[in-house]
Amino acid sequence: xxxxxxxxxxxxxxxxxxxxxxxxxxxxxxxxxxxxxxxxxxxxxxxxxxxxxxxxxxxxxxxxxxxxxxxxxxxxxxxxxxxxxxxxxxxxxxxxxxxxxxxxxxxxxxxxxxxxxxxxxxxxxxxxxxxxxxxxxxxxxxxxxxxxxxxxxxxxxxxxxxxxxxxxxxxxxxxxxxxxxxxxxxxxxxxxxxxxxxxxxxxxxxxxxxxxxxxxxxxxxxxxxxxxxxxxxxxxxxxxxxxxxxxxxxxxxxxxxxxxxxxxxxxxxxxxxxxxxxxxxxxxxxxxxxxxxxxxxxxxxxxxxxxxxxxxxxxxxxxxxxxxxxxxxxxxxxxxxxxxxxxxxxxxxxxxxxxxxxxxxxxxxxxxxxxxxxxxxxxxxxxxxxxxxxxxxxxxxxxxxxxxxxxxxxxxxxxxxxxxxxxxxxxxxxxxxxxxxxxxxxxxxxxxxxxxxxxxxxxxxxxxxxxxxxxxxxxxxxxxxxxxxxxxxxxxxxxxxxxxxxxxxxxxxxxxxxxxxxxxxxxxxxxxxxxxxxxxxxxxxxxxxxxxxxxxxxxxxxxxxxxxxxxxxxxxxxxxxxxxxxxxxxxxxxxxxxxxxxxxxxxxxxxxxxxxxxxxxxxx
Amino acid sequence: xxxxxxxxxxxxxxxxxxxxxxxxxxxxxxxxxxxxxxxxxxxxxxxxxxxxxxxxxxxxxxxxxxxxxxxxx
Numbered sequence: 001x002x003x004x005x006x007x008x009x010x011x012x013x014x015x016x017x018x019x020x021x022x023x024x025x026x027x028x029x030x031x032x033x034x035x036x037x038x039x040x041x042x043x044x045x046x047x048x049x050x051x052x053x054x055x056x057x058x059x060x061x062x063x064x065x066x067x068x069x070x071x072x073x074x075x076x077x078x079x080x081x082x083x084x085x086x087x088x089x090x091x092x093x094x095x096x097x098x099x100x101x102x103x104x105x106x107x108x109x110x111x112x113x114x115x116x117x118x119x120x121x122x123x124x125x126x127x128x129x130x131x132x133x134x135x136x137x138x139x140x141x142x143x144x145x146x147x148x149x150x151x152x153x154x155x156x157x158x159x160x161x162x163x164x165x166x167x168x169x170x171x172x173x174x175x176x177x178x179x180x181x182x183x184x185x186x187x188x189x190x191x192x193x194x195x196x197x198x199x200x201x202x203x204x205x206x207x208x209x210x211x212x213x214x215x216x217x218x219x220x221x222x223x224x225x226x227x228x229x230x231x232x233x234x235x236x237x238x239x240x241x242x243x244x245x246x247x248x249x250x251x252x253x254x255x256x257x258x259x260x261x262x263x264x265x266x267x268x269x270x271x272x273x274x275x276x277x278x279x280x281x282x283x284x285x286x287x288x289x290x291x292x293x294x295x296x297x298x299x300x301x302x303x304x305x306x307x308x309x310x311x312x313x314x315x316x317x318x319x320x321x322x323x324x325x326x327x328x329x330x331x332x333x334x335x336x337x338x339x340x341x342x343x344x345x346x347x348x349x350x351x352x353x354x355x356x357x358x359x360x361x362x363x364x365x366x367x368x369x370x371x372x373x374x375x376x377x378x379x380x381x382x383x384x385x386x387x388x389x390x391x392x393x394x395x396x397x398x399x400x401x402x403x404x405x406x407x408x409x410x411x412x413x414x415x416x417x418x419x420x421x422x423x424x425x426x427x428x429x430x431x432x433x434x435x436x437x438x439x440x441x442x443x444x445x446x447x448x449x450x451x452x453x454x455x456x457x458x459x460x461x462x463x464x465x466x467x468x469x470x471x472x473x474x475x476x477x478x479x480x481x482x483x484x485x486x487x488x489x490x491x492x493x494x495x496x497x498x499x500x501x502x503x504x505x506x507x508x509x510x511x512x513x514x515x516x517x518x519x520x521x522x523x524x525x526x527x528x529x530x531x532x533x534x535x536x537x538x539x540x541x542x543x544x545x546x547x548x549x550x551x552x553x554x555x556x557x558x559x560x561x562x563x564x565x566x567x568x569x570x571x572x573x574x575x576x577x578x579x580x581x582x583x584x585x586x587x588x589x590x591x592x593x594x595x596x597x598x599x600x601x602x603x604x605x606x607x608x609x610x611x612x613x614x615x616x617x618x619x620x
Numbered sequence: 621x622x623x624x625x626x627x628x629x630x631x632x633x634x635x636x637x638x639x640x641x642x643x644x645x646x647x648x649x650x651x652x653x654x655x656x657x658x659x660x661x662x663x664x665x666x667x668x669x670x671x672x673x674x675x676x677x678x679x680x681x682x683x684x685x686x687x688x689x690x691x692x693x
Contacts, residue, residue: 053683057643061636104658213659227638267638275658 004042006094013043013087020083036079043086044070062262065238066590069258073586076251084587085259092594099601103272106279106608107212113165113184114205118149121193131183138196148185151198151205154178159190166204166526167541168285182526204526208540211289211532212282216275220291222565223270230267233572237261252585259589260575265596269564272604277557280610285540286550287525291561293536297519297554299500303448303547304491306505306513307459307469308345310523312435314506314542316345318353319416320432322407331429333359335421338376338387341368345509346419347376347387349433371395373460373483375419387421389462391481398422404430415468417461441473444544449474451548454499458487458513487513504547507531507538521547556610564600571596621651624673624692626662628685631655640683647676 004012016039023032044067051063066089073082115131121139131149134140139155142148148161160172163185172188175181181194184205200206219227241257244250274291281288288294305311323331336354339347340361354361365378365385374395375388386396390408393400398420400408408418408430416432445455457478459466466480479490491513494501500518507514507522511534514520522528522535524542532538537554539546575592578584584592631637637655644653644664649671654663662685664676677687 050684054639054643057646057679057683059639059642061639107658213656213661216658217654217656271657 006046006090006097009042009046010087010091010094013039013083013090016042017080017083017087020080024080033079036083039083040070040074040079040086043083043090047086047089060234060238062264065258065261069255069586072251072255072258078252078586081586085590088587088590088594092590092597095594095598096601099598099605100268100272102605103276103279103601103608104216106283107216107275110165110209110212110282113147114209115147115149115183119143119146132200134196134199136196136199138199140194140196142187142192142194144187144189144191146187148181148183148187148192148194150183150194150196151203152181152194152196154181155193155195157190157192159192160188161192162186162188163526164285166208166285168283168546169541169543204532207529207532208282208287211287211538212278215288215290215293216278217271218290218292220270220274220295220561222295222561223274223291226266226270226565230263233263234261253579253582256579256584256586256589259586260579260584260593262593263568263572264593265568265571265600266565268597269568269600270561272601273557273561273564273607276604276607277553277560277610280557280608281550281553284546284549285526286546286553287532287538287540288550288554289536289538293519294554294557295561296500297502297537297551298558300453300502300519300551302454302456302494302499302501303551304494304501304503304513304517305445305455305457305475306487306503306510307457307461307466308435309506309509310504311441311457311469311473312437314345314435314524316349316417316433316435318349318431319434320411321429322404322432323429324404324427326428329357329359331421331431332357333361334380334385334423334428335387335419335431337361337363337365337380338368338378338385341365341378342370342376344376345435346417346433350419350431353431383423385421385423387419389418389420393420393422393427396422396425398425398427400427409464412462412464413468415465415472417465437469437472438544440544444547445473445475447545447548448551451551453551458482458490458503460484460487484510484512488516491516502551507535521550523547553610557607560604560607564603567603568596568600621665622668622673622692623663623665624676624690626664626677626680626690627688628660628662628680629688630685631657631660640680640685643679643683644676647671647679650676 016035020032020035047063048067051061051067054061055064070082070086117128118131118134119141120127120129121141134150140149154175154177158176161175161181162172163182164170165184166182182205183203237257238261241254245254277294278288308314321328332354336351339350365380368378370376371392374392377386386392411418411432416434419431419433421428448455455475457470457475459480460482461480463480466478470478491501502519502521503513503517504521505514506524507528507530514534519537520535521537522531523539525531525538526540537550637657640655640662641653644650649667650664652665680687
């Protein structure tokens with residue numbers, strides 16, 4: 001029925017049924033029947049059409065069963081029932097589609113944020129092109145109010161950029177030369193010239209979209225069980241309907257079974273909750289990868305934090321230099337040379353310090369090696385240099401004098417990390433690096449503990465630094481001097497004791513631990529592909545307070561899913577009993593069925609508005 | 621082995637998603653069908669030497685789902 005929209009059809013056929021009822025009241029049964037026939041035909045034809053399409057491909061659809069029920073009712077002269085069943089089915093599917101749209105609205109909102117055009121600068125001229133046609137290394141100009149069309153690096157300009165679509169962060173961030181910008185972010189004011197580094201499907205924004213899309217359709221455990229149940233339920237009820245017809249010849253009863261044979265509320269009960277929950281998260285810059293992860297996250301009782309870059313800012317800075325037998329600048333120069341080849345955040349701090357001091361780092365080092373969890377080594381002008389922690393010195397039999405040992409301990413007691421440099425077996429100096437604790441870390445940990453979680457800290461850093469940081473944040477249990485594989489070991493230990501462990505890290509240095517945990521959580525995921533791929537929950541921004549929120553959201557989603565499942569099972573049971581004791585007939589069966597589907601969807605929609613600030617307010 | 625993603629219109633009920641999965645998986649060359657109901661996408665992994673993506677599109681159309689766009693990877 002292409003000349004009527006679904007909405008118009010529902011309205012028209014509903015009205016016709018009402019008119020027919022009026023005629024019936026006045027005993028004008030011929031007129032009443034005529035209206036009912038037309039109504040059945042109008043409401044029924046899209047259903048028949050769909051049923052026919054699927055039969056053609058050997059699939060028994062709910063539409064086919066409804067069609068049989070409607071035709072059956074028609075033949076036994078139950079015109080009102082036939083019209084009502086068709087109308088209610090159509091109305092139900094219309095309302096279902098409308099309300100389900102709402103549960104998906106967050107995804108649509110996200111999709112709408114996609115950049116469409118780009119202003120490219122080529123041979124000194126500006127040109128508008130479609131965002132999908134931007135290539136790597138293209139130079140793009142973005143002005144106030146425009147969307148950034150690709151991930152890239154700022155080469156010129158100064159602007160405030162709203163990255164809410166990516167990080168969920170509502171406040172604009174200032175961007176100047178060398179800063180990274182993300183596709184999908186909106187330039188608030190100012191202008192930027194950027195060089196495209198990631199385009200099309202590779203941008204962080206596209207990856208978020210893909211992840212959310214996949215996640216929303218990744219099934220939860222309970223959902224898989226329900227789907228299995230539904231697979232058997234429908235044929236069983238059809239069989240029952242046939243048996244009832246053969247043995248009792250009660251056509252009405254047998255047709256009613258067909259109407260209730262699709263456990264609609266049950267089939268969508270879990271998916272709608274998950275879609276709404278994941279959608280809510282996505283809006284806040286929290287990506288939860290699917291239903292199963294939501295269920296697992298709701299059950300976590302231990303949260304393990306990595307220290308560097310997670311509990312701390314991850315931007316370590318050189319705060320003190322102690323050179324032994326050479327100038328401070330010489331010490332910085334040598335260590336920076338070695339560290340310039342390492343990816344370690346501590347190393348980068350030293351390199352940054354050298355740059356700040358204007359020390360040039362020429363590349364005259366050989367045999368560079370990384371000693372995982374210990375440091376680096378290389379040869380410079382035939383001298384063997386090592387830069388790293390105490391462990392590395394021990395392996396290389398470097399002696400530490402009593403005074404120096406005292407100095408190192410003092411530094412560590414202040415929560416600083418001492419990076420030692422030695423030439424051969426001679427200690428040449430100590431560079432102290434400090435990484436500030438995130439201001440919101442203590443509050444976040446307090447909240448997690450208040451929510452009944454056990455919080456621990458795992459770090460590769462030494463005991464004294466670890467103890468200082470743990471103390472400052474309020475974490476009682478911490479494990480220091482761990483190599484990456486020891487972190488994994490620690491998590492496995494906890495798991496074998498029956499704990500459900502969530503591991504929080506930056507997703508770069510702690511990938512094995514994140515992969516081992518029941519739920520791996522990466523912070524500051526925007527821009528780091530590895531983190532987005534490995535972690536089960538990705539916090540796009542590096543705002544820690546999103547962590548308790550995401551765990552609470554997972555709990556709320558799981559609770560919502562359970563409510564829906566319970567309600568849907570109840571409806572299935574009630575409908576069955578109702579039909580058997582003849583309380584429920586064709587039209588009322590259809591109505592209860594459609595009503596239960598709507599209630600399940602509406603319950604899930606509540607999750608879209610879930611916000612735990614309200615809860616927090618109540619608690620405190 | 622290739623994967624084609626159809627962006628479709630009119631996927632309004634979750635049970636339709638199951639039907640599409642069933643029908644498409646039964647087609648020539650199809651290894652796996654995944655219907656992303658919420659994203660309104662049908663992802664089909666298929667052996668391009670056996671199956672043909674334009675046939676899949678036709679079947680989706682026949683089932684009453686208009687294909688808005690498609691992407692092969």
